Amino acid sequence: AQSVTQPDIHITVSEGASLELRCNYSYGATPYLFWYVQSPGQGLQLLLKYFSGDTLVQGIKGFEAEFKRSQSSFNLRKPSVHWSDAAEYFCAVGAGNFGNEKLTFGTGTRLTIIP
């Protein structure tokens, strides 16, 4: 069975600083990987996804993620964070024929931005 580990429960970053959120996965085949963001009391918004091809994936809001098969990782990065990036971030791995039948989520990383 697939699994996702987000080792950082809470990260605090200064506004304008760079950000990297870690995600490690376990999956028997080529993974389908996702990053979602959730603001308090809100639903999930897809930031980016990896299905195949280029291992560096560009997403919305200036985020990117790099798939590293050798490290079973899919870390999320942003070169300069904004106060509006404060939220909870979830990494997920998809299963099924096309990776979108069902998702296994990590436990999330809460991002706090300080001025």
Added chain:
Amino acid sequence: NAGVTQTPKFQVLKTGQSMTLQCAQDMNHEYMSWYRQDPGMGLRLIHYSVGAGITDQGEVPNGYNVSRSTTEDFPLRLLSAAPSQTSVYFCASSSDRGRSSGNTIYFGEGSWLTVV
């Protein structure tokens, strides 16, 4: 295009009551699923369906029933609510269009359920 619609958005139940969370999508998607979100646990899969008439259990199915009589609807039933089912519930849908297309998974806005 409404996307994935969940109702109700908020609900308070007494222990032992039953209720149904409704989920409907208007995108003709084959795949639908239900997740629950609890603090520190992320989202966990309850049940999922790959098409009308086909359902399967996810990671935390106990206490919940589902059915998929139409492509559009995927209701989640709580047969006898317990305080442990206090959670936020999300419905999701996606289509089967082939791996190369990178199918998008659409989530509803969530249903906040409290069992007292």
